[in-house]
Amino acid sequence: MTDSARLVQNNWNCVQEAVQAAADGSHWKQEVQVIGVSKYVDAPQTNLLVQAGCQELGENRPQFLWEKFDWFAQEQSTQPQWHMIGHLQRNKVRRTLPMLKMIHSVDSLRLAKTLEDEAAKIKRRIAILAEVNVTQDNSKTGMPESELSPFLEQIADMPHLELRGLMAMSTHFAGGDQARTEFARVRELRDRLQAAFPQFDLRELSMGMSGDFREAILEGATLVRIGSSLWEGIR
Numbered sequence: 001m002t003d004s005a006r007l008v009q010n011n012w013n014c015v016q017e018a019v020q021a022a023a024d025g026s027h028w029k030q031e032v033q034v035i036g037v038s039k040y041v042d043a044p045q046t047n048l049l050v051q052a053g054c055q056e057l058g059e060n061r062p063q064f065l066w067e068k069f070d071w072f073a074q075e076q077s078t079q080p081q082w083h084m085i086g087h088l089q090r091n092k093v094r095r096t097l098p099m100l101k102m103i104h105s106v107d108s109l110r111l112a113k114t115l116e117d118e119a120a121k122i123k124r125r126i127a128i129l130a131e132v133n134v135t136q137d138n139s140k141t142g143m144p145e146s147e148l149s150p151f152l153e154q155i156a157d158m159p160h161l162e163l164r165g166l167m168a169m170s171t172h173f174a175g176g177d178q179a180r181t182e183f184a185r186v187r188e189l190r191d192r193l194q195a196a197f198p199q200f201d202l203r204e205l206s207m208g209m210s211g212d213f214r215e216a217i218l219e220g221a222t223l224v225r226i227g228s229s230l231w232e233g234i235r
């Protein structure tokens with residue numbers, strides 16, 4: 001093993017342990033999956049994380065995803081499972097969609113319609129999460145809470161989209177207590193939507209990053225998107 005491989009392996013083990021400890025300490029007893037966010041590093045470095053055992057990867061920019069997808073197609077016998085976690089422009093949907101297992105960041109009805117059309121063309125269903133903005137911070141992406149019900153009504157008529165839950169971020173640098181309050185709001189919103197739309201199975205809550213995944217797990221996160229902590233000492 002190279003030094004870099006050893007570092008990434010160690011970071012991965014530490015993150016897995018911390019996530020498991022938080023899950024064991026939470027009231028929800030849910031299984032929590034780590035999405036390794038690889039946006040900070042290149043494809044060979046990303047592969048160190050895959051080799052360390054992380055099979056689910058997240059990218060926030062389509063171009064970065066394309067580059068890495070091509071690298072894995074050429075250099076490795078298998079692809080990791082790719083998650084889109086950042087804003088996806090509609091003109092990039094056609095190229096990006098076939099590479100993805102899940103899109104966490106569906107933030108408008110227009111994007112959902114484009115995804116539905118392209119998924120229909122390639123005859124597959126795509127798992128999505130609705131991104132909601134529960135912060136006071138205007139710069140953050142995601143739909144306001146009030147848009148979620150009308151959004152779900154429309155999604156119900158899009159057979160190629162499989163809505164699995166919600167994704168959210170907490171206010172940047174707000175600190176643990178505020179993050180917990182915001183994550184709790186996401187869970188409560190999900191519970192209300194689940195009651196109103198029994199045709200969906202809204203089991204997933206994608207919330208929590210390196211700085212606040214413990215708070216997110218305590219409030220019911222099932223998917224945590226972790227980047228920085230996995231690349232300590234590497235980048």
Ligand SMILES: *Cc1c(COP(=O)(O)O)cnc(C)c1O
Nearest residue numbers: 037060085209210225226227228
């Ligand atoms: C970069 C990013 C993450 C990971 O953040 P870290 O603080 O580096 O763990 C999670 N979610 C989204 C949407 C991101 O863009």
